[in-house]
Amino acid sequence: MPVHPQAYRPATDLLSLGDGFYDPVAAADFPETRLRFRNDRAGREVGLDTLDDREWIAHFARFAPLPGTLPGPLALRYHGHQFRTYNPDLGDGRGFTFAQMRDRQGRLMDLGTKGSGTTPWSRAGDGRLTLKGGMREILATEMLEALGVRTSRTLSLVETGEALERGDEPSPTRSAVLVRLSHSHVRIGTFQRLAYHRDEDGLRALVRYVLDRLYGEASDDPVRLLDLVVERTARLAASYMAAGFVHGVLNSDNINVTGESFDYGPWRFAQAWDPGFTAAYFDHAGLYAFGRQPEAIHWDVMQLAVALRPLVEAEPLIAALDGFATYYQPAVARAILWRLGRTGRDDAADRALVQLVERALRTTGVSIDRFFHDAFAQDLPASYGPEWAEVRTALSPYAPRKARDHAHWAGEPCGMPIGEVEGLWAAIDRDDDWTPLHAKVAAIRAMGAALA
Template sequence: MPAHPQAYRPATALLQLGDGFYDPVAAATFPQATLRFRNGRAAAEVGLDTLDDREWVEHFASFAPLPETLPQPLALRYHGHQFRQYNPDLGDGRGFSFAQLRDASGRLLELGTKGSGQTPYSRFGDGRLTLKGGVREVLATEMLEALGVSTSRTLSLIETGEALERGDEPSPTRSAVLVRMSHGHVRIGTFQRLAYHQDEAGMRRLVGYVLRELYGEQSDDPLRLLELVVDRTARLAASYLAAGFVHGVLNSDNINVTGESFDYGPWRFAPTWNPAFTAAYFDHAGLYAFGRQPEAIHWDVMQLAASLRLIADSDPLIALLEAFPARFQQALADALLWRLGLTSRDAEEDRRLVRAVEQTLRTTDARLDRFFFDAFGGTLPDSYGDAWSDVRDAMTGFTPRKSRERDYWSGEPCSMLIEEVESIWAAIAERDDWSPFHAKVAAIRAMGAALAV
């Protein structure tokens, strides 16, 4: 365990909810455990950075309990809308909450798994994760963190030595177990389940838990909860667009009430500002396309409001929901200014710049990452022609929030398009060559350092 126990602060807050919210489960036993990725930065925040590799594997592949936190893994119960169809047969089907810890500020962090075995909610699934899926989740979380998106972080990826059959990958394919770290795994679908069962007492308990443990507020007011979730999810939707990210499956069971993006499946980064760009091959109607993500997230938050009607009046809930579009527009301006490396001027000038950037990116079909790289600090190179005059004019008068003097700005923009993702995976699948993967993580973190405030 950590050499500095004062940095390791275990918690058991989840147990406050009671056993109606989860099911105790056991992790699968894997034939091997090969450590492929450990996130030292994230581990240091909760006192786990001094674990040696043997201890790391013991806790994050064999799932030996961490001291004084959850005594056994808990599979969380929830419902949700999947592509707008209600499904009451959900729940953690290949993962569980494994531990809760507090960071130096006392904020709760939770370790959750993916690929850790079957649970009562696995239905017909094997409870496993493909190694490719794990690699993709590391890349997604690292890239989003660097681009300023509120996201779960991948703490650990361990290859587990099983041959898995999948319909959407060449099979048999390699297996893995992943551990993510976030501020909790309470979903909109968690509230929907309580509303479905008309569990008023459980709803009040969950509202209080989320406000107290995940938001740090001493309140049990459902209206305050919805106000916070509207704000956080509006910011999440805006940050997706500024990052050029398409989650792919924005079902209500995939929306965390903390506003943290998580549960990455068929994600992609859009090469251009194309509102119709989709990530999931099965999203035939483009419900969760790049440009429709704010609408999709707003719709999911509406389901939270509908659930809270069990313990709150409708009119004030509706009024809070109606604030989402305005909060999203403000958040989009904030997110685009952050990525452009500019300091806000005033609301009208900020909106003018957002309109110019969106329209010009859409009409020129410019590469997103190239544009944000070149425009960082508020000056476009001469190679950008007359089509960019509105953007140039709109950027006039904005103050850079930091310089371009770091090494990152003398190179090429860091992107994460599907072709590179597949190339990184091919090196692993064909030659067991992890060097492109580790090089990409290092490059992403260099970009994050260059963008950071």
């Protein structure tokens, strides 16, 4: 049996929503399939690590159905606000969901694609993904996972042998199809579409689906759903800040209702604590800048509350939305303390420490990666200068969460500056050399092991 007979637990829960939520589609017939990345660590969690490379390509590039799950690919329907402008013409335009299964924790997981061909929602797009875009998604997901962010996992990347034309990078460029393992692809925009069409029955069905299948609660209470999403997305925003990560495009169609980060386009990791730092060259107003991400995610969740309004009065929805700051403040303290390798003390002391850290990083320009690396490995060295005296004093009562003598901390920080990303791509583009990329993934995973 190609899949692992004990660990593989197929599911078809998505079909329970009915065909008003998706469109059956066919995958592109690619001229070539060259396996470039397979994530057996993620695959092991759902019983797919025992596939050989031939089977892997058959399922994750040719999209032969996996046993016992969805009979074929489904392009999901949704709307969304894009840079605060509502767009009713969205949907899976270059991807689809083609399998569901339970992981070792019992969570319902989706296998979704990027670059798998055109769908009814492609508009003028070609439905493809550049190989560079796929490589960048590997780096984003691996780095975020290592830094404690709840993220989709890049399961597979296969080069597909097409020459793509793109206006924002040198063309023609190489093509790929990516498979992600994700805890659902239901977005805030999925609810927005139903509200736009005044489909109250569909809204109720989706509320039940998310609460039951994704949160494990036998409920159809929209207010309970909103509260759970508020909590999860507040934690997501906090983890972005501790990671120094800028998603780049926090539109409401890119916010998963499980609070799991996914869909990485123009992402960047900030090198300094600059609240105005942006990742997307087209974000001229800085709407999704590093320091504005909590605000942006909260605004998106407000759109979920608006979409749920046909089912419930406004007051309890407003009360649930007001909980975002209540969840966010302790979450950002926990996330930063975790990356510092320290055990929290009490809420007031933890918040005070975080404020000192943020202020010192902002005013001194010390590298985010350098600071967390040094602070985890030891008490802050004297080279940090007098501006860090308050941080050093505030940090001293905090007990280390684990031993600090791991080999990782003896070396240099494992960061993700944009120059290194471009260098990794250059080795692939120029010499078809994937060795530096795989070495970087190994280094990221070593950092994750040292932090975990």
